[in-house]
Structures are given as C-alpha cells and as structure tokens.
Amino acid sequence: MEYSRVPNEKASRKGTPWSTNEVNLLVELRRDRKLPWSEVTKLFSDRYPGRSKGSIQVYWSTKVKRD
Numbered sequence: 001m002e003y004s005r006v007p008n009e010k011a012s013r014k015g016t017p018w019s020t021n022e023v024n025l026l027v028e029l030r031r032d033r034k035l036p037w038s039e040v041t042k043l044f045s046d047r048y049p050g051r052s053k054g055s056i057q058v059y060w061s062t063k064v065k066r067d
Contacts, residue, residue, distance in 0.1 A: 012050050013051050014055070018059060018063075021048075022048050023064065025043075026040070031064075037056075037057060040056065041056055
C-alpha cells in the first residue's frame with residue numbers, strides 16, 4: 001500500500017548527515033551570538049527545515065559543544 005505525503009508536511013532530515021553549512025550556522029547562532037535554543041531552532045529551521053529542536057540540541061551537545 002502506498003501512502004501519500006501531507007502537502008504542507010516538512011520533509012524530515014532524520015538520518016541525513018549534517019552539512020558544513022548547517023554546522024557553521026549552528027555554531028554562529030549558539031556559540032557566537034549566544035542565542036537561546038528557542039531562537040536558534042527557529043532561525044535554523046527557517047534556513048534548513050526538517051531538523052527537529054531535539055535533533056539540533058543533541059547534535060550540539062554530542063558533536064559541537066565539545067570542540
């Protein structure tokens with residue numbers, strides 16, 4: 001059985017590797033501009049839709065923050 005997507009549903013990026021541009025934007029928003037997570041996820045999702053707030057925070061905590 002084939003399911004159709006809901007027209008306004010955002011495409012998930014789950015399992016998609018993070019691009020250099022995504023990482024650079026995350027570092028700029030969180031580390032350089034010191035924005036709160038609510039603002040980081042809104043601005044990030046405007047440019048790169050499909051990453052959930054949770055996935056952005058987990059990526060930051062496990063991959064970026066340690067650097």
